[in-house]
Amino acid sequence: MQPGRARSARVDDLDEPDGGDLLVQTLDIGICGTDLEIVSGRYGWAPPGGERLVLGHESLGRVLDAPAGSDIQAGDLVVGIVRRPDPVPCPNCAVGEWDMCRNGRYTEHGIKELDGFARERYRIDPAFAVRVDASLEHFGVLLEPTSVVAKAWEQVERIGARAHWEPQRVLVTGAGPIGLLAALLAVQRGLETHVVDLATTGPKPDAVGALGAMYHTGSVADACAGADVVIECTGVGQLVFDVMASVAPGGVVCLTGVSSGGRTLSVDAGALNREMVLENEVVVGSVNANRRHYEAAAECLRRADAGWLERLITRRARLERFADALERRPDDIKTVIEFPK
Amino acid sequence: MQPGRARSARVDDLDEPDGGDLLVQTLDIGICGTDLEIVSGRYGWAPPGGERLVLGHESLGRVLDAPAGSDIQAGDLVVGIVRRPDPVPCPNCAVGEWDMCRNGRYTEHGIKELDGFARERYRIDPAFAVRVDASLEHFGVLLEPTSVVAKAWEQVERIGARAHWEPQRVLVTGAGPIGLLAALLAVQRGLETHVVDLATTGPKPDAVGALGAMYHTGSVADACAGADVVIECTGVGQLVFDVMASVAPGGVVCLTGVSSGGRTLSVDAGALNREMVLENEVVVGSVNANRRHYEAAAECLRRADAGWLERLITRRARLERFADALERRPDDIKTVIEFPK
Numbered sequence: 001m002q003p004g005r006a007r008s009a010r011v012d013d014l015d016e017p018d019g020g021d022l023l024v025q026t027l028d029i030g031i032c033g034t035d036l037e038i039v040s041g042r043y044g045w046a047p048p049g050g051e052r053l054v055l056g057h058e059s060l061g062r063v064l065d066a067p068a069g070s071d072i073q074a075g076d077l078v079v080g081i082v083r084r085p086d087p088v089p090c091p092n093c094a095v096g097e098w099d100m101c102r103n104g105r106y107t108e109h110g111i112k113e114l115d116g117f118a119r120e121r122y123r124i125d126p127a128f129a130v131r132v133d134a135s136l137e138h139f140g141v142l143l144e145p146t147s148v149v150a151k152a153w154e155q156v157e158r159i160g161a162r163a164h165w166e167p168q169r170v171l172v173t174g175a176g177p178i179g180l181l182a183a184l185l186a187v188q189r190g191l192e193t194h195v196v197d198l199a200t201t202g203p204k205p206d207a208v209g210a211l212g213a214m215y216h217t218g219s220v221a222d223a224c225a226g227a228d229v230v231i232e233c234t235g236v237g238q239l240v241f242d243v244m245a246s247v248a249p250g251g252v253v254c255l256t257g258v259s260s261g262g263r264t265l266s267v268d269a270g271a272l273n274r275e276m277v278l279e280n281e282v283v284v285g286s287v288n289a290n291r292r293h294y295e296a297a298a299e300c301l302r303r304a305d306a307g308w309l310e311r312l313i314t315r316r317a318r319l320e321r322f323a324d325a326l327e328r329r330p331d332d333i334k335t336v337i338e339f340p341k
Numbered sequence: 342m343q344p345g346r347a348r349s350a351r352v353d354d355l356d357e358p359d360g361g362d363l364l365v366q367t368l369d370i371g372i373c374g375t376d377l378e379i380v381s382g383r384y385g386w387a388p389p390g391g392e393r394l395v396l397g398h399e400s401l402g403r404v405l406d407a408p409a410g411s412d413i414q415a416g417d418l419v420v421g422i423v424r425r426p427d428p429v430p431c432p433n434c435a436v437g438e439w440d441m442c443r444n445g446r447y448t449e450h451g452i453k454e455l456d457g458f459a460r461e462r463y464r465i466d467p468a469f470a471v472r473v474d475a476s477l478e479h480f481g482v483l484l485e486p487t488s489v490v491a492k493a494w495e496q497v498e499r500i501g502a503r504a505h506w507e508p509q510r511v512l513v514t515g516a517g518p519i520g521l522l523a524a525l526l527a528v529q530r531g532l533e534t535h536v537v538d539l540a541t542t543g544p545k546p547d548a549v550g551a552l553g554a555m556y557h558t559g560s561v562a563d564a565c566a567g568a569d570v571v572i573e574c575t576g577v578g579q580l581v582f583d584v585m586a587s588v589a590p591g592g593v594v595c596l597t598g599v600s601s602g603g604r605t606l607s608v609d610a611g612a613l614n615r616e617m618v619l620e621n622e623v624v625v626g627s628v629n630a631n632r633r634h635y636e637a638a639a640e641c642l643r644r645a646d647a648g649w650l651e652r653l654i655t656r657r658a659r660l661e662r663f664a665d666a667l668e669r670r671p672d673d674i675k676t677v678i679e680f681p682k
Contacts, residue, residue: 286618
């Protein structure tokens, strides 16, 4: 599609791919809010010198051809890492932490100046491909969003450890894919897990219940006051302030939702500041993921119940019906575009 | 004085002190914003069963009598630690991190349910007294506010280390005692240090210049955009949002100022949230200090230039003129009440 031009997404013939030693056949592409923003023309950048961006950053593929002596072999399932550091890296990119890029000169497959994975075959440098277990053939497309929550959890735990840290209770706001995967990682850590969302019935409350977590509608304070960790997955401005007001002393609030600007709220900044100071509270924004987080996420998915992961993929559309996948429907959790096998 | 009753502060005859194995003669008591809030009747709690609270949490004293075999001996300079854990401690208090108390059942000398140090002699458990170098006879009263910034810096550095971390530039907002001491610790770490305050002339800009840091008036963005660390020492709500908007990607904003509530601002919460997420930014509130921070602070003061520390104590008042010390004057940095030697 052409970034900046709404409704320009289409299936097109592309040249055989170049760009790396691994040749990968795409199996599944997941669709997220960023894709919908790109498709609507409000986000996204084409590769330099062109006008067209191949979509798709949440992917699962099978290796068709790998260099001899590589850790990855033909037939393996792989997921491409989304972000790439600039050839002249910032200090964080230089050590592989492109998720923490300090100068903004990264690129991202399917989002920013790099073609995405929503094509029948792509080539990639093995350093930016992550192998996933063969058991994840149907769910490996969830690796990229899981890597985002694996990073969020790593940030929370490293920040929590700034002092003695015994978290017990977690609140997740939003029961979309990011929220549900954040709740999965909370439950895998043995924590008391609460999820709040607007839906009163349907696959979201069902998925939370099946995880052994508690589902709430209504206010954050009613859902779970005094959480030690809050993973905010909606990007709704008011919710951000609500969770800051309800977190436990010493608690960590991790923001993962990317919201639009331009919505002004009235905030008692003095009261908010005073509470954050007197209760030693932290708010941390977290975006993207590096290889360490993809690998942690692959292990989380391998340990998860396959039936539960199946609940997250609420629609699958074949490539020729991609336009259906780019619509959001009320009970959608994750929509996946299936490529010809 | 009687907490809750404005203008009830007075010099009074007290019984000989009890409460601990060390007997200490008070030399100096520092006055801070919390004292002024208590004196105005808006803050503070008397010990249970009484109506009167002895003031004073920033102290320097000389040991008159110490138990045999103690690390602390008669003649040593000591500072009393302000906060005490509840006898039934929370998990953080149980490991000596009463500054991170999770249930709010701590007490504080001179502030919350424990008499303060503004008396000729007090007794204290040696576990809550910190020895300071004899060279700090004139400046040891600065240890308590320095412990607050030592904790703030520890929080910043431990949080910064959640990923690769090479901070270079620091912005301190506010050039009161906390701001200037935060700037001292920044300069001691070899960081490029900027301080912003309203004062255009006088002891605050002079003290910043003498430290080798850069002084600014005007907006935060003009003072220092792209700081890796911001230590916010004013508690002014608008400044909190300004620094969050100007910090570098991956940056850490530490809030140390306790503001009053009730002042509502209009905030573009969506834009703020989006920036925090996309740039991996952190905001952390920090209050109080534990023994580790007092000890770190003692070392920072010992290494500091005595002439520079002298600049921070802009007024000294003898005990009988305590009322003068409880007034705030335009060029005050730190006011100290001197006790009879």
